Amino acid sequence: MNCTEFTRVLDAWLKDGNQQNFPAVLEIHARQCNSCSNAYKAAVLCTSRPWTPVQLPKDFTQEVMKKLTEEKTTGLLLENIRTAVYRLRKGFIPAAIATASVIVVLFIAGLFKFPAEPGKITIHLVYEAPQAHSVAVVGDWNDWDPNAHQLADPDRDGVWEIKLELTKNNEYRYQFYIDGDKWVPDPKSNLQVDDGFGGKNSVLGI
Amino acid sequence: MSELHPHDEIRSSDGHETEILAAIHETLGGNRNAFRVIVDRYSPVVHSLCVRMLGNRDDAREAAQDIFIKIFTSLHKFKMGNKTLPWVYTIAINHLRTRYKKKKNRESAENDYKQEQINIEQAPALETDPALQIIRNEEEQLIHAALSRISGKYREVFVLREIENLSVKETAVVLKIPEGTVKTNLFRAKQAIIKNIVKKVKPDASNESI
Ligand SMILES: [Zn+2]
Numbered sequence: 001m002n003c004t005e006f007t008r009v010l011d012a013w014l015k016d017g018n019q020q021n022f023p024a025v026l027e028i029h030a031r032q033c034n035s036c037s038n039a040y041k042a043a044v045l046c047t048s049r050p051w052t053p054v055q056l057p058k059d060f061t062q063e064v065m066k067k068l069t070e071e072k073t074t075g076l077l078l079e080n081i082r083t084a085v086y087r088l089r090k091g092f093i094p095a096a097i098a099t100a101s102v103i104v105v106l107f108i109a110g111l112f113k114f115p116a117e118p119g120k121i122t123i124h125l126v127y128e129a130p131q132a133h134s135v136a137v138v139g140d141w142n143d144w145d146p147n148a149h150q151l152a153d154p155d156r157d158g159v160w161e162i163k164l165e166l167t168k169n170n171e172y173r174y175q176f177y178i179d180g181d182k183w184v185p186d187p188k189s190n191l192q193v194d195d196g197f198g199g200k201n202s203v204l205g206i
Numbered sequence: 207m208s209e210l211h212p213h214d215e216i217r218s219s220d221g222h223e224t225e226i227l228a229a230i231h232e233t234l235g236g237n238r239n240a241f242r243v244i245v246d247r248y249s250p251v252v253h254s255l256c257v258r259m260l261g262n263r264d265d266a267r268e269a270a271q272d273i274f275i276k277i278f279t280s281l282h283k284f285k286m287g288n289k290t291l292p293w294v295y296t297i298a299i300n301h302l303r304t305r306y307k308k309k310k311n312r313e314s315a316e317n318d319y320k321q322e323q324i325n326i327e328q329a330p331a332l333e334t335d336p337a338l339q340i341i342r343n344e345e346e347q348l349i350h351a352a353l354s355r356i357s358g359k360y361r362e363v364f365v366l367r368e369i370e371n372l373s374v375k376e377t378a379v380v381l382k383i384p385e386g387t388v389k390t391n392l393f394r395a396k397q398a399i400i401k402n403i404v405k406k407v408k409p410d411a412s413n414e415s416i
Contacts, residue, residue, distance in 0.1 A: 054253065065245070
């Protein structure tokens with residue numbers, strides 16, 4: 001075997017992608033030929049597996065989670081959540097992860113206005129859902145953050161409530177967010193508009 | 207040659223896949239903390255990919271973190287029913303491409319100038335980088351150094367297929383190229399790496415031929 005043949009056989013072997021059976025003829029030639037021995041060694045190197053694992057930096061997950069709270073991901077994510085939730089509602093959830101059973105939520109919600117400091121108005125939001133485990137209200141006033149304003153039902157009568165102080169002369173869009181799963185407009189609100197994700201936002205003008 | 211790849215466990219378990227899907231669902235439901243499961247599961251592969259692609263520990267760590275931020279803000283785009291790992295790799299590769307371009311632009315001015323003065327006998331920056339202390343095997347370092355000198359499209363395919371042990375099909379999905387192109391580029395990548403190593407080991411050869 002000469003050097004030209006060596007290169008041809010080596011290339012054919014590399015092209016084949018076969019990780020086994022490194023042709024013996026190559027090794028025989030490489031042992032005798034200085035100029036091909038390095039190519040041979042390099043070829044063996046770059047086709048040998050497995051590679052030494054890279055060590056993950058300590059506390060990597062912790063750092064990512066910290067970065068998540070620092071970066072301005074929240075608003076972005078929440079918009080995204082709304083899209084996804086609507087998609088999930090259309091039946092994209094595999095059975096394996098579908099949450100609990102279908103809960104029939106009966107609700108009566110209402111809006112009551114209370115006096116507050118000048119320029120502000122206190123809104124009392126009520127939402128009836130006896131079978132719900134959690135009810136949040138998301139809207140323009142909390143950047144659609146489901147963790148910002150949770151309704152409470154301390155007496156367990158199925159009526160969830162919250163009082164919010166909002167700035168006057170504004171128009172707010174909002175929805176209720178039930179069990180971390182369902183987005184619903186306020187059934188008692190007078191005005192509902194398309195939310196751009198296949199659902200409805202309630203509109204509150206104060 | 208049929209040894210278990212360190213990432214095989216991450217890749218093949220259906221139980222893990224269900225766990226990840228549940229975590230995606232929960233995160234999208236507003237529980238940010240559920241994302242931890244996704245980071246825990248995929249940080250070894252994402253970080254490893256970053257080290258192989260960037261060849262620098264600090265860069266790799268930062269890139270891997272940014273990739274998870276990107277995954278977080280892209281969770282809603284994940285199509286339930288697809289496999290999560292190729293999706294993670296796709297996001298990672300896209301991020302690394304952008305990062306690499308930026309880095310190249312930033313360094314190009316000084317590097318273009320320096321390039322001609324670099325003596326091929328000098329150890330390339332990559333090999334003296336403390337990053338590669340984590341890759342203890344000297345022979346692997348040699349390949350890593352060569353990797354940093356070949357074209358990005360060959361590096362990607364080599365790292366995914368050879369080092370990270372993705373199948374040809376998976377590599378094609380992640381890089382959005384036909385399987386035939388994966389094979390061709392992999393072959394060219396190996397050729398380029400071998401050439402680089404040979405040139406490096408025998409610095410005089412190239413000088414003599416001039
Ligand atoms: Zn020869």
